[in-house]
Amino acid sequence: MLSTNSKLSIILASALALSMFGLVKTKVYVQGLNSDIKVLEVKKEILTEEIKVLMAEWSYLNKMERLEGLSEKYLGLKKVNLADVKIVSKDLKLDVFPNACVEQVQFQQTPVKPKVSWRYKPRATLLQASTTKNSKK
Amino acid sequence: MIKSKIQLPRIYAVLFTVFVGYFALSLKLFSVTVLPSFFYNKSSITQSSSNLKRADIVDRNGELLAINLVTTSVYANPNFITDAADTARKLHKACGVKYQDILRKLKSKNSFVWIKRNVTPKEEQLIHDLGVPGLYFERSERRAYPHGPVFSHLLGYVGLDGNGLAGIERYFDNKLKRKEGDIELSPLQLSIDIKAQNIIRDELIRAVSEFNAKGAIGILQDVNNGEIFALVSLPDYDPHNPGKASDEELFNKATLGSYEIGSVFKAFTIAAALDSDIIKLNHVYDVDTPLSLSGFQIKDFQGKGGWLSVPQILMYSSNIGIGQIALEMGKKKQIECLKNLGLISPLEVELYEKSSPSYAPLSKWNNLSTVTVSYGNGITVSPLHAVNVMSTLVNGGKLYSPTLLKGKAQEPKEALKESTSETMRKLLRMVVRFGSGKKANVDGFFIAGKTSTSNKVVNGKYSDTLRISSFISTFPAYKPRYAMLVMLDEPKGNKDTFGFATGGWVATPVTARIVEKLALSLGILPEHNRKEEIENELFVDYNPKSEIL
Numbered sequence: 001m002l003s004t005n006s007k008l009s010i011i012l013a014s015a016l017a018l019s020m021f022g023l024v025k026t027k028v029y030v031q032g033l034n035s036d037i038k039v040l041e042v043k044k045e046i047l048t049e050e051i052k053v054l055m056a057e058w059s060y061l062n063k064m065e066r067l068e069g070l071s072e073k074y075l076g077l078k079k080v081n082l083a084d085v086k087i088v089s090k091d092l093k094l095d096v097f098p099n100a101c102v103e104q105v106q107f108q109q110t111p112v113k114p115k116v117s118w119r120y121k122p123r124a125t126l127l128q129a130s131t132t133k134n135s136k137k
Numbered sequence: 138m139i140k141s142k143i144q145l146p147r148i149y150a151v152l153f154t155v156f157v158g159y160f161a162l163s164l165k166l167f168s169v170t171v172l173p174s175f176f177y178n179k180s181s182i183t184q185s186s187s188n189l190k191r192a193d194i195v196d197r198n199g200e201l202l203a204i205n206l207v208t209t210s211v212y213a214n215p216n217f218i219t220d221a222a223d224t225a226r227k228l229h230k231a232c233g234v235k236y237q238d239i240l241r242k243l244k245s246k247n248s249f250v251w252i253k254r255n256v257t258p259k260e261e262q263l264i265h266d267l268g269v270p271g272l273y274f275e276r277s278e279r280r281a282y283p284h285g286p287v288f289s290h291l292l293g294y295v296g297l298d299g300n301g302l303a304g305i306e307r308y309f310d311n312k313l314k315r316k317e318g319d320i321e322l323s324p325l326q327l328s329i330d331i332k333a334q335n336i337i338r339d340e341l342i343r344a345v346s347e348f349n350a351k352g353a354i355g356i357l358q359d360v361n362n363g364e365i366f367a368l369v370s371l372p373d374y375d376p377h378n379p380g381k382a383s384d385e386e387l388f389n390k391a392t393l394g395s396y397e398i399g400s401v402f403k404a405f406t407i408a409a410a411l412d413s414d415i416i417k418l419n420h421v422y423d424v425d426t427p428l429s430l431s432g433f434q435i436k437d438f439q440g441k442g443g444w445l446s447v448p449q450i451l452m453y454s455s456n457i458g459i460g461q462i463a464l465e466m467g468k469k470k471q472i473e474c475l476k477n478l479g480l481i482s483p484l485e486v487e488l489y490e491k492s493s494p495s496y497a498p499l500s501k502w503n504n505l506s507t508v509t510v511s512y513g514n515g516i517t518v519s520p521l522h523a524v525n526v527m528s529t530l531v532n533g534g535k536l537y538s539p540t541l542l543k544g545k546a547q548e549p550k551e552a553l554k555e556s557t558s559e560t561m562r563k564l565l566r567m568v569v570r571f572g573s574g575k576k577a578n579v580d581g582f583f584i585a586g587k588t589s590t591s592n593k594v595v596n597g598k599y600s601d602t603l604r605i606s607s608f609i610s611t612f613p614a615y616k617p618r619y620a621m622l623v624m625l626d627e628p629k630g631n632k633d634t635f636g637f638a639t640g641g642w643v644a645t646p647v648t649a650r651i652v653e654k655l656a657l658s659l660g661i662l663p664e665h666n667r668k669e670e671i672e673n674e675l676f677v678d679y680n681p682k683s684e685i686l
Contacts, residue, residue: 005148012155019162027169049207052189059201059283064335082581082653082663097662105616107674118681120421120444123461 190278190299192313193324194292194306197366197543200331201283203292203306205299208279209261211252215243217271224269231263232256255279280306284331286373287338290389291329291541294376303379303387305541308487328364328543333357336654338369341623344647345371348628348638354391354520355651356622360528360611362546363537365486366619366659368392368521390626392484395492395517398624399591400640401527401609402513403451403459404565408530409474410462411447412557421446421681424457431505435460438590438639448679451564452572454588456512463511468502471510477552478526478536480518485538494518513591520607524622527609531565531585531617534558566614566675576645577608579652581663583671585617586610586648588640593627603627608644612652613661615671623647 002010071077087093094101194203211232218224221243229236232253242250252272256264264272280295282288293304301310305327315322341353357367370390374382388394410416421444428435441453450458463471475481483493496516497506509515521539529536534553540546553561565585568574573588589607592599607624611617623644630636634643656663664671 005144009151012151016155016158016162019159023162023166023169026166030169049189052204053206055201056204056206056281056283059204062200063284064332065339079654080657082579082657085657085663087662093662097660101662102613102615102664102667102671107615107670116419116678116681118419118421118446119417120681121423121461121465123423 189322190315191280191295192315192322194313195324195326196329196331196334197327197364198330199326202288202327202329202331203280203282205278206281208255208277209258210254210275210277211256211261211264212273212275213243213250213252214248214271214273215245215250216248218243218269219271224267224271227267227269228252228264228272231267232260282376285377286375287334288329289373289376290370290391291327291334291368292376294379303490304389304488308489326543327541328359328366329368329541330357330366330659332658333367333655334369337367337621337623337651338371340647340651340654341369341371344623344625344628344643348625348631348634348643350625350629350643351627352385352390353626354394354607354622354624356391356520356524357655358524358528358539358620360532360617360620363525363528363539363549364543364546365521365539365541368541370394389488389490390520390624392486392488392519392521393490393492395495395519396605396624397514397517397591397594398520398523398607399513399589399605400454401523401587401589401607402511402516403454404530404561404587404609405475405478405480405526406459406463406466406471406511407447407451407564408553408557408561409471409478410466411560412534412553413466413470413474415466415470416447416462418447418560418677419681422450422455422458422461424450424455426457428457428460428508430508431503433505435508444681446679446681448564448567448677449681451587452568452679454573456508459511460508463507464504466507468504468507471507472499472502475510475516477550478529479552480516480522480526484519484521484525486521487541491521492519494522513589520622520624523607523609524620527611527620527622529553529558530561531558531611531614531620560677562611562614562617563675563677565611567677567679569610570672571679573639573641574608574610574645576641577610577648579649579656579663581665581668582612582652582656582661583614583664583675584610584612584648584652585614585675588645590639590641604638606638606640606643608640608648610648610652612656613664614675618661619659621648621651623651 090103094103098104189205189207191205193201195201215221221240225236225239225243228234228239234253239252242252261274278299280299282292291304293306294302295306296302301307301313305325306313309325313325337355337357341355344350345353353371355367355369356365358365368391372386374386379387424437424440424445425442435456437455437457440455440457441449445453445455445458450462472481481494481496484491494516496510506515525537525539529552533555534551534557535549536552537549538547562585565587566583568587569578569584574586577584577586586609589609591605592601593603593605594600595603605624605626606628607622609620609622611620625643628638628643630638630642
């Protein structure tokens with residue numbers, strides 16, 4: 001029969017061995033994850049560059065003159081005739097065109113404009129006044 | 138007892154060994170698991186943009202205008218090429234470079250020769266598949282402008298080293314470049330609208346062709362914050378090959394050009410005179426005979442003659458009338474007003490290519506200078522200056538600095554009274570309804586503006602045939618959102634214009650077409666139902682009585 005101390009020693013030694021095994025496994029696992037991260041970062045950079053190329057291509061393909069030509073050729077679309085533009089709902093009008101909507105503008109209520117009293121400016125008086133102003137400087 | 142004496146130290150020794158072992162294990166575990174997380178921060182995981190060296194430039198809606206793309210270039214070390222002729226033949230087939238050129242390079246004694254720069258991915262793959270030792274690839278970046286020449290004067294271009302050399306690329310060079318430690322490069326967002334830029338450019342190209350003009354300028358600005366929606370200068374150039382462009386094509390007329398703009402200044406003069414209470418709308422001036430000053434005669438082009446009211450002076454663009462108003466204002470007041478409107482100082486806009494106004498030295502400013510400046514001669518300004526002042530005239534009198542960036546408007550200065558601005562909106566609408574700007578009228582949009590024609594100076598004299606014709610406008614007049622300038626450089630009249638090439642004949646129809654195409658997408662609806670009410674509100678009585686006091 002083993003003594004208590006021996007048993008304790010065996011238990012402790014076993015625990016130590018298990019811990020070492022666990023540590024090595026953890027280390028290898030973490031190192032593997034780090035490698036994966038590096039690989040992913042490289043892939044990410046490649047994909048980002050590809051996305052940039054696609055963005056540039058998308059912008060190029062969406063050039064106005066190209067779209068106009070294609071819509072005319074394949075869809076038969078023509079330019080909007082302003083006379084055909086109508087808004088059926090006042091609320092929709094205010095939502096879509098809030099800033100330039102005439103409903104937002106307050107006009108002065110002057111249905112009858114006052115008669116203008118004209119003031120004629122003889123030229124000699126003007127030139128004389130101007131010469132006086134300039135000579136004072 | 139002897140047994141315990143022997144066993145105790147052993148126990149202590151084992152315990153000590155175990156503790157040391159566990160302590161070492163704990164340290165190692167800590168270093169492998171916990172410590173890395175302190176140095177491995179989240180941002181390095183989410184490092185989004187690649188290592189591209191320059192940020193994108195986008196328009197106000199996020200549409201791409203400029204971007205860096207990775208490209209591949211092929212080079213060779215001739216010392217490692219075993220069969221130059223065979224390699225040259227294969228390379229010619231793969232990438233199209235001339236056989237003789239490649240052969241010459243491969244036979245040279247250099248250790249580095251370029252075969253072809255910026256090859257396509259397909260070419261890169263073909264060359265790679267050749268498996269020829271001595272051929273190598275180098276990755277580099279190239280600036281791409283998907284819209285080509287449309288934004289050339291605005292964006293500018295970069296050099297081979299990727300540094301900005303003109304336009305926005307140059308002005309914001311430091312901001313666009315990636316610096317040490319930068320993880321993300323945010324795109325630079327401009328105030329420009331792709332739709333507006335394209336539409337205005339297309340119409341100007343059409344006008345240049347129609348009127349056989351030397352060039353054209355188009356500017357669209359938001360009057361309520363100074364943001365520029367479009368800036369076109371023709372001719373323009375391919376920003377991928379600026380070296381092949383001529384000086385004329387590289388010259389940004391809209392900001393760097395300085396011109397005697399002409400009659401647009403009449404609107405500025407009247408605004409200044411009204412704001413200073415020097416004149417009122419009911420004042421009437423004799424324009425029957427030319428003004429004689431310092432041996433020169435100031436005349437009207439196709440003048441109406443007789444007595445004209447202040448609104449009529451603007452509507453019919455009378456030099457004689459505006460000259461008298463300017464004389465009434467006087468030199469000191471005129472200069473003060475020009476200063477308040479920002480017309481005699483450089484503009485603050487995000488471009489290095491900009492001009493300063495030029496005019497006679499103030500010490501030599503006499504009556505003749507006062508009169509000629511009042512109708513836009515004797516002072517040169519950039520077209521952007523003119524648009525900016527137009528915005529001030531109609532937006533309640535607030536002078537904003539023009540800006541090419543979205544959402545970066547600065548605090549405005551108060552340049553005019555609100556009442557003056559309201560009056561000017563009405564007067565400018567009268568020009569389009571009854572005056573020289575009739576061809577700019579588009580039903581429902583209430584365009585207001587002023588035509589302008591100015592003869593160019595050639596060899597120190599005003600030319601009779603070469604001119605700058607323009608129309609500066611705002612819409613809708615009842616609540617202005619935008620100011621726009623259309624300017625044609627040296628237009629020639631045609632059959633449709635009966636040989637005339639003034640602003641009222643050539644620039645106004647272009648403005649009308651632009652507004653028809655652009656207004657809806659800018660959020661402006663044609664108001665047909667309340668047309669009478671709006672026109673009544675904008676109407677100014679302009680016709681004085683026939684009897685003279």
